[in-house]
Amino acid sequence: MGTQIQWETSLTTAKAKAKREKKLILMDFYNNL
């Protein structure tokens, strides 16, 4: 089985995590048609 990506849903949380882990943020805007 492939690994599932664990998505954040809040930019504030993602920024704090990115700062803590010294990573960038991949922000994906999606639309369920």
Add this chain to the structure above:
Amino acid sequence: MNVCASVEKNFVPLQIDFNKGKALVKRYSVKWTPTIIILDSDGNEHHRFIGFLPPEDFTAQLILGKGKAEFDLDHFEQAIQCFQEILGRYPKADAAPEAQYYLGVAKYKASHDPKQLKLGLEALRKDYPNSEWTKKAQVYALIP
């Protein structure tokens, strides 16, 4: 490395519903989906791409985004590593000519040697003669 592993290693993944995240849609001027934006931890944008891509092109775009973020932050050696990784692993990806362009520029910024720009142009002319990035680098031919 597959797409998921590449994402987990380098990024905090954040998903925003286009219909619910109106404030972020407006802030980042998103008009179509999927739109992928690479941000630093302060929320500054460094790269974006729109539309569905096959895994290799998607991964190459992610590495390009990481390279451009490192470049913007003046981390030129790290940026060079990213651009070289694209050219080594995904030379046929659509992101590759842009990576070659930025590789020459990052090497120049790291060394202050203008010859790096000319070498970058030569590589673009050889490997990506019809790319817009080759056109953008034409002026470097004037460097003695």
